[in-house]
Amino acid sequence: MLFGVTNAPATFMNLMNLVFYDVLDKFVEDFIDDILVYSKSEAEHAEHLRYVLQTLREHRLFAKYSKCLFWLDRIAFLGHMVSGDGISMDPEKIQSTLVERIKAAQAGDSFLQKCRELAVAGLRSEFVVHEDGSLRFGSRICVPEGDVREEILREAHSSPYSIHPRGTKMYKDLKLNFWWRGMKRSVARSVAKCLVCQQVKAEHQCIAGLLQPLLIPEWKW
Numbered sequence: 001m002l003f004g005v006t007n008a009p010a011t012f013m014n015l016m017n018l019v020f021y022d023v024l025d026k027f028v029e030d031f032i033d034d035i036l037v038y039s040k041s042e043a044e045h046a047e048h049l050r051y052v053l054q055t056l057r058e059h060r061l062f063a064k065y066s067k068c069l070f071w072l073d074r075i076a077f078l079g080h081m082v083s084g085d086g087i088s089m090d091p092e093k094i095q096s097t098l099v100e101r102i103k104a105a106q107a108g109d110s111f112l113q114k115c116r117e118l119a120v121a122g123l124r125s126e127f128v129v130h131e132d133g134s135l136r137f138g139s140r141i142c143v144p145e146g147d148v149r150e151e152i153l154r155e156a157h158s159s160p161y162s163i164h165p166r167g168t169k170m171y172k173d174l175k176l177n178f179w180w181r182g183m184k185r186s187v188a189r190s191v192a193k194c195l196v197c198q199q200v201k202a203e204h205q206c207i208a209g210l211l212q213p214l215l216i217p218e219w220k221w
């Protein structure tokens with residue numbers, strides 16, 4: 001599949017849906033290139049597997065054997081654990097709360113550790129050690145560089161529950177609860193990197209027609 005080409009995942013998803021149209025939601029679920037085959041009994045499962053593999057062959061689609069798993073009684077699928085007992089959250093996805101994770105990450109950040117020492121010594125009054133043990137900048141929790149910060153940025157911008165806010169709006173929302181050095185800049189940078197925003201938002205679209213001359217600066221830069 002040519003990923004990176006606009007619409008390739010959607011087109012592929014559509015193809016998969018067409019190929020498995022007859023059996024979708026009966027014993028097959030697919031999500032882009034993941035195919036899940038489920039059955040009530042082993043005998044039934046053999047039947048279902050045969051159908052799916054045969055169908056793939058008929059449509060000249062190939063599955064990579066090393067990436068396939070067969071005869072499982074439970075499986076993690078789309079962030080959930082699916083088994084004979086029903087669907088439950090994938091334990092790997094159940095993480096300790098965000099604050100706990102930030103706190104753990106703070107311990108590994110030398111700058112924040114220094115701030116903490118200064119706060120404890122009463123030398124930097126803007127930093128406080130919160131009663132839950134985390135270092136705060138005023139009331140805002142200090143987020144060290146790394147995965148947690150990236151995740152916060154991602155959640156605030158492009159999770160299923162957010163709507164790709166602009167940098168200023170996103171910064172305003174985030175700064176209510178979080179703090180790090182150069183936060184405004186890193187928020188702007190992460191928004192600028194968002195492919196969806198680049199493609200969709202009007203300010204990034206070029207005006208059709210002749211080339212536009214650059215504005216002549218009126219003041220030194």
Ligand SMILES: [Zn+2]
Binds near residue numbers: 157158164191195
């Ligand atoms: Zn975006």
